[in-house]
Amino acid sequence: MRVLMVAPSVRVPDTLGQTLHQLALAEGLVAQGVAxxxxxxxxxxxxxxxxxxxxxxxxxxxGERLLFTRLAAVRVRELLGAGGYDLVHDRGYLFAGAGVREAAQAGVPSVLQIDDNWLRSETTASRLARTWPYLEAARRSCREQVSLATGGFAVSRTLRQQAAHWHPDATGFAAIQNGYESERFVPGTKPLGIRERLGLDGPLAVFVGALGPxxxxxxxxxxxxALxxxxxxxxxxGYGLALPELPNLHHVGRLERADVPRLLAEADLGLAPYPARDYGFSPLKIFEYMGCRLPVVATALPSVREATAGNALLTPPGEMASGVKRLLxxxxxxxxxxxxxxxxALRERTWERTVTRTLELYARFV
Known part of the structure; x- marks a missing residue:
């Protein structure tokens, strides 16, 4: 099988979750014989x-998102015109859809990938996105991408339900959770030395991820x-957030990918807080914490309950301190x-399992 995976918002190399996800999925498919x-x-x-x-x-x-989406459409058209692709896999985002649109024109089946609630993410991050003309155009983009795809998947059942409000065809999409690198995130990894560097000798909780809204x-x-x-x-x-100076709050910035499990090796627990608004995520950080045998404290949202399946301590939004204290x-x-x-995590949340389910989805259309 030959697949054209369209992800113009993804930058390679990078340490953002979208890049890690897309590369892991692509490499996992290659390992199973997919070109x-x-x-x-x-x-x-x-x-x-x-x-x-x-x-x-x-x-x-x-505003380059609109530019590279348009340029992506031209390149997709060229690649499909040359022939040989069995399927187009389009990583969707707001005002995107180059893959599903060009695939429909070329008569090639397509799969739409939905990683988060595009509308909610956009309106959280941008005031402009909350204005009526912008919001209407955004809704139209969501509807169009779902309707053009032959099929698709969301990374959680929660997100699939949200996407069905964009277009009812999303109810037929699969729900395929993200995975984690089970060979990289393992217990007993050599420590990074962060405790020694920062002079820490008490309990340590870690958060790994972008400081987005x-x-x-x-x-x-x-x-x-509180603690x-x-x-x-x-x-x-990222996102220009200036953290206050607190004696027990330490912002070490972005780490090289190989250093993340080394940081987790020194922690006592992993944190995954979210605001009360559910974006439908399948959080990589949670699975990576679990892979390193860290107990996880996360916010009790439907998507987080689905991702963790009873294997994390969940607290209501704004009450994480009480859950952490309970564990300590x-x-x-x-x-x-x-x-x-x-x-x-080893049983249900590896990339190998994600790839297997993705191939099962592909088989419905190829």
Missing amino acids: VTLLCRCGTARSENGVQLEPVPDRGLP WHGTDELLALAR PQLAVVIAGG DSPGLMKRLGAAGHAF
Whole structure:
């Protein structure tokens, strides 16, 4: 099978979740014998780990999302015109759809990938997105992408239900959770040395991820203030958020990918806070914490319940400190939760399982 994977919003290389997800999926498909061409912002055409990378220009201009989406459509048309592709796999986002649109024109089956609630993410991040003309255009984009696709998948049942409000065809989409790199995120990894570097000798909680408005950054600050005996280490960056100076809050910035499990090796628990608004995520960070046998404290949203399936301590939005304190006061519970999460992640949340389910979806159309 030959698949054209269209993901012009993805930059390679990068450490953002969207890049990690797309590369893991593409490489996993290649390992199963699928020939994958990934159209992304990669600078130059080349082959990496068996995936053929095809570039979309990335000039760093304001409003470039619309530009690289348009350029992606031209390149998809050229590639499909040359023939040989059995399926187009389109990573959707707002005002995108180059893959499903060109596939429909060429008579090639397509699969639409939905990673988050595009409308909710956009209106959270941008005031402009909340204005009527913009919002109407955004809704039209969501409807069109779902309607043009032969089929598709969302990364959670929660997200699939949300997408069905864009267009009823989404009710027939599959729900395929993300996975994690089970060979990289393992217990007993060599520590990074963050405790020694920061002079920490007490309990340590870690958050790994971008400091975007769809993550509950305020909850991390409240946690640090409520539990001064707990060191809260944040590994991630972006979005211009200036964190306050607190003696037990440590922002170490973005880490190299290989250093993330080394940081987790020194932590006592992993944090996954979210605001009360559910974006339908399938959080990579949670599965990576579990892979390293860290007990997880996360916000009790429908998508998080679905992702963790009873193997994390979930707290209502704004109440993470109480859950963390409960774990710190009960070492036995911490150990049991870490072990249960680890077994669950190995069984249900590896990229191998995600790839298997993706291939099952492909088989419906090819």
